[in-house]
Amino acid sequence: MKFVFILFLICVSTALTAQQQSDSQLAYTYYANKDYDKAAELFLQLYQRSKAAYYLDYHIICLINGKRYDEAEATLKKYLKTDDNNRDFLINLGYIYEQQGKIKKAEEYFAKAIKKLRPNNNDIQNLAYKFRNIREYEWAAKTYQKGRELLNNPQAYMLEMGENYMYERNYHAMFEQFMSALENNSGDLNTITSKLSFARTYDVNNNVDTVIKEQLQLLLKKPGYAPVFDELAIWFALQTGDYAKAFEHGIQLNRKVPGKLDVYLNIAREAVRSKQYAIALQAYDQVLQAGKENNNFFHIARKESLQCRYTTYETSGVTSEQYRKLAADCQNYLNESGYINSNVDIILLMADLYTTKLHLPDTANVILQKGENIRRLAPNVIYTLKSKRADVLAFMENPWEATILYTQIEKANPNNDIGYEAKLNKAHMAYYEGDLVWAKAQFDALKGSTSKLISNDAIRMSHFINTNYEDGADNHDLEKIARTEYLIYRNKYTESLTALDSLIQNGKPGIADYASLTKAKVLLSQNRLEDAQQLLEALRKNSAETYIQAEAIFKLAELKKRTQNNHQALELYRELVSDYSGSIYSIEAGKIYRELEKTMKN
Numbered sequence: 001m002k003f004v005f006i007l008f009l010i011c012v013s014t015a016l017t018a019q020q021q022s023d024s025q026l027a028y029t030y031y032a033n034k035d036y037d038k039a040a041e042l043f044l045q046l047y048q049r050s051k052a053a054y055y056l057d058y059h060i061i062c063l064i065n066g067k068r069y070d071e072a073e074a075t076l077k078k079y080l081k082t083d084d085n086n087r088d089f090l091i092n093l094g095y096i097y098e099q100q101g102k103i104k105k106a107e108e109y110f111a112k113a114i115k116k117l118r119p120n121n122n123d124i125q126n127l128a129y130k131f132r133n134i135r136e137y138e139w140a141a142k143t144y145q146k147g148r149e150l151l152n153n154p155q156a157y158m159l160e161m162g163e164n165y166m167y168e169r170n171y172h173a174m175f176e177q178f179m180s181a182l183e184n185n186s187g188d189l190n191t192i193t194s195k196l197s198f199a200r201t202y203d204v205n206n207n208v209d210t211v212i213k214e215q216l217q218l219l220l221k222k223p224g225y226a227p228v229f230d231e232l233a234i235w236f237a238l239q240t241g242d243y244a245k246a247f248e249h250g251i252q253l254n255r256k257v258p259g260k261l262d263v264y265l266n267i268a269r270e271a272v273r274s275k276q277y278a279i280a281l282q283a284y285d286q287v288l289q290a291g292k293e294n295n296n297f298f299h300i301a302r303k304e305s306l307q308c309r310y311t312t313y314e315t316s317g318v319t320s321e322q323y324r325k326l327a328a329d330c331q332n333y334l335n336e337s338g339y340i341n342s343n344v345d346i347i348l349l350m351a352d353l354y355t356t357k358l359h360l361p362d363t364a365n366v367i368l369q370k371g372e373n374i375r376r377l378a379p380n381v382i383y384t385l386k387s388k389r390a391d392v393l394a395f396m397e398n399p400w401e402a403t404i405l406y407t408q409i410e411k412a413n414p415n416n417d418i419g420y421e422a423k424l425n426k427a428h429m430a431y432y433e434g435d436l437v438w439a440k441a442q443f444d445a446l447k448g449s450t451s452k453l454i455s456n457d458a459i460r461m462s463h464f465i466n467t468n469y470e471d472g473a474d475n476h477d478l479e480k481i482a483r484t485e486y487l488i489y490r491n492k493y494t495e496s497l498t499a500l501d502s503l504i505q506n507g508k509p510g511i512a513d514y515a516s517l518t519k520a521k522v523l524l525s526q527n528r529l530e531d532a533q534q535l536l537e538a539l540r541k542n543s544a545e546t547y548i549q550a551e552a553i554f555k556l557a558e559l560k561k562r563t564q565n566n567h568q569a570l571e572l573y574r575e576l577v578s579d580y581s582g583s584i585y586s587i588e589a590g591k592i593y594r595e596l597e598k599t600m601k602n
Helices: 002-032 036-050 053-065 069-082 087-099 103-115 121-133 137-151 158-167 171-184 186-201 207-220 228-239 243-256 261-273 277-289 298-316 320-337 341-357 361-372 379-395 399-412 417-432 436-445 452-468 476-489 493-506 509-525 529-542 546-562 566-579 586-601
Strands: none
Touching: 002 036, 002 053, 036 053, 053 069, 053 087, 069 087, 087 103, 087 121, 103 121, 103 137, 121 137, 121 158, 137 158, 158 171, 158 186, 171 186, 171 207, 171 228, 186 207, 186 228, 207 228, 228 243, 228 261, 243 261, 243 277, 261 277, 261 298, 277 298, 298 320, 298 341, 320 341, 341 361, 341 379, 361 379, 379 399, 379 417, 399 417, 417 436, 417 452, 417 476, 436 452, 436 476, 452 476, 452 509, 452 546, 476 493, 476 509, 493 509, 509 529, 509 546, 529 546, 546 566, 546 586, 566 586
């Protein structure tokens, strides 16, 4: 009998628990749907059953949101008679009075809530949070100040106070609290920069940046300031795109605290992302000058500096001798560290160097074959190396073998970007060889590729062929531009420019404009910027082909950005977004526009 009775109690308890969970879910659903009357009733029943304070909180909140202030006030006063130390009740009652415009009465109850505080960190934090939750930031600050008194710790809650001032948009006070916290504990740097990032994100008027810049300058003028403030200055300089300033503070920091080489690495990487290669190389050099011994960043800095040099050379134009020196440095790096998984990026870089810059594709082919023989390579890495080898074969004017290799890669990767890229390259080979109809079919099949770059290239090429191909007619001009683009692919610039000039003068309008655009790209690759600009400006104004106008504007914007004419670049990106919204360049233009606008504001 005793067992049966216990079992009965368990069943009843389980049923009641299940009912309460069901009612609780329903109450929260009503609340989420702003059906406050039904939610209020259910929350009150749940509180009366369980005595869980959060149910009563929600009951009161529902009454307040439903503007049933008198009822909410009566309920709170009723429960305060039995629990006059309940700070939640006091705050809620104060909030009700505030909503009714009874400010003095509201402040009376807010003050009572603070007065009831005990020297307990959790209680202090919870009360301040509740004030912040109803946007009473001044009272939250008073709570933290009272907490400092109760805990007899004037340095308590500096981070919390700073965050509170941030929500209040009192950025001077925010920064002051954060700096005090940082001076007290340099380990708070990441937390503080995270909070400052949050403040910057939601500050549309750049007030946060103004405050940080002004106050940081004053702080850094103080003699003997702590090294952590150099780290903060580096962070802020990187946020605002001032890489030279970040590097300057990196030097100062390492004078005070030798061995902070990771700072240089971070500066270099951020500078590379923003195409500030000169600063990036200086930062990498600082890591390399520290030597190999006790330097965990030496090898990664050496590798990344090689990649950075290559990118710099491509964008600035250098002699063959400089490329040869870079190739030798890459080879030395591989000789020392070996043909291993982590060095595939250098192998790929060397393949490009020997093929397109030094015109030694056979050497590139050997290096890539060595790379393919590295043990335990991931399949996608193997196919990346094979794809690069196919590119080299194409460069060697061996399109047939290149196409065979692209086909193998495509079949082995039917549903990923490696396979799609191989198919795109195979389509380009067919286009170069004059097999225009088949090439267009391949480009069409790639329009929906998951990779935007592949998709956009496919759309562009398909549209170009479709616009200019005439069934059963002489497509001599189209075949000539295709052969010319193959010359460009193989860096035969002198021959290609002669052919392009002929097409510009004598080709059909669509082909002539495309030839002008292609010539502009060649001139850009040779750093003949003024000549390229003239062609692009003419196409922007005069081309009858919208897709050619759009690409010309995009290239012109890139040129302006490259030559630091950011205001002109901004206008061109804006033009693409507003006047060429259907173009494959409009989305990318919008993204660059926002980034550039933000950089210019900073």
